[in-house]
Amino acid sequence: LNAVPGRAPRQRVRFLPAPAPGGGGAVELVAARVPVLADHPLVRGPRFRKLKIGAGHRLDVKASGVFVLGIGHGNKLLTDLYNCHLTKVYTVGGLFGKATDDFSDTGNLVEKTTFDHITREKLERILAVIQGTNQKALLMYSNIDMKTQEAYELAVKGLIRPMGKSPPVITAVRCLQFALPEFQLEIHCLHETQQHLRKMVHEIGLELKSSAVCTQVRRIRDGVFTVDDALPRTQWNLQSIQEAIRNCQLKVETELEKTLG
């Protein structure tokens, strides 16, 4: 960033003494446009000494995926995006047959169970019920009075969401792949933590009269930012970052306008 040529130094008019054309030691003031010394790079120093980078929603050590960072003014936009309470989408991979103490496959083993009685149909039934109870939670934590006409209208459009602090709520779940003992789910959620998603996998295992551990948690969408917008490790350089910010600017603005007005 500091290597990028900066602004040209400011110019100002100074009346500098110059020898008079007549000669003999007389000094005349001549107007001259000179660069301001205070703008000289050796005086000013490097333009950027530190950058304010803020992080968006947390992603813990064992998870992977889209992680939103804000630079400079982006920090203020991050706060606004947080107040929009948009949903995040995760792909969660699970494995039947084991139960561990921290619900992931690297934890200490608690129990091993059989899983040959599990079918995709049973799993989808459980997912339907999880979606149902969380739908109720969505309406309850949104703190809208259920007896009003506007609550009814928002519920019809599906726009009721908790707009403040709330426990984790799952808006949609579906099973992407199912090959015993592994399975993969796509989860749309709000105000969640990755450990809560791992716990959910564990509870799905219990509900199916077996046990399950979570092998992978990957965030594929965080509000308006998807995996396509995200930069992999090899592209963490200035040009790609600037381009990515430019591409997402419009999306972020429209979303903020729509939700916060």
Place this chain on the structure above:
Amino acid sequence: QDGGGLREAMVGVARRLLLRRGLGVAAGPPNTRQLREAEEAAPVFQYAGKAARRKDRVFVWGFSYSGALGVPSFVRPDAGWKKPRRIQPTPYRLETEEKISSAACGYGFTLLASRTRDITKVWGMGLNKDSQLGFQRSRRDQTKGYEYVLEPSPIPLPLEKPQQTRVLQVSCGRAHSLVLTDSEGVFTMGNNSYGQCGRKVVEDEIYSGSHLIHQLKEFDSRVVQVVCGQDHSLFRTKKGTVYACGWGADGQTGLGHYNITSVPTKLHGDIAGVNIIQVSSYGDCCLAVSDEGDVFGWGNSEYLQLASVTETTQVNVPRHLPFKIGKIKEAACGGTGNVVLTEEGNVFVWGYGILGKGPNLIETAMPEMIPPSLFGWSDFSPDIRVAHVRCGLSQFAALTNRGELFVWGKNLRGCLGTGRMEDQYFPWRVTVPGEVVDVACGVDHMVSMVRSFT
């Protein structure tokens, strides 16, 4: 140094000997190989085998002091720490001996029926002041019967072939009940002051503690559905004809007059010659659905239930309701509101009361559709459809094809099962631990038949 080295070697040998005999324990944290070996050696538990079947359960909720929920400890606590529970606000599991195939909720009492060939096929609980649950012999006084039955108690039916006949369906009204069997007609019991049991009205008859269960067999073909209104009964036969008996002051018998009828009589009017596939009633209004998807109505119309065809408040002859909402699959009648389900899976409501479209819609004469997004339909799950609709006196229930139960209406004494005591102005999910197969709605309680998930 040599001595020290020798001792170390000896200690090393001793330790290795100890380890080999299994008496020593390796010090330090277990390494990866040891963890993997421990994991592989761990025992595998089996909680459900491949042949595990889904279980059928019954859940009840609502007002419990009448005994209609069938849980005696709610009314008479059997342990010191238990308190009487007047209202059960969320679904509560009821243990039954057999798989219950049909349930019906009356005004303060419930009937459960099973398709078994055993002697006991029907159980009843709740109010029994008019012997609507048959005669339940009291243990304290062998000559008298119980007025309140707190537990599901068998109802003795006078069957000719008790080990062959199956009970197909039960239905309950205000103070009478009907039991439909597959080969022995319909059995009726309870209050008969308006002839709703299908037998001649006896003046000053005492219904409490009565042993009388009447059998009805004279219909033009086999009866396939029985429905109880508040004080009248409707019978639908295999040929598609409808019979009625009971109180008719609102025209709910549909026989062309406003008197009581004590013998089941065939209905004519707009349904003459029409093959009716479903009848429904709970208060004083009745609806019938034909195989072509038309809906017919008769009875009370004080709440605009039939205002689409007439201005009068009572209709005593079945009239076709000309709604242009599509082919109708199922209809359900409540006390003041009606609901129908079309072939596409849309739900339409009309009438008076909390209809399910927010607090602003209190009454309407023409059917209004409830948006499918309220039943869980969305872009993410576009194949959700409503499969059945049911009506209680002032509440509605809808079952989706995914086995979810949605309720809305007046929350009288917690009958909606949502866990809250407020009225519900739009469809709300009831959390039931299982897939809901069927639900029966009463005045202040509900019963549902549920299959467990796994």
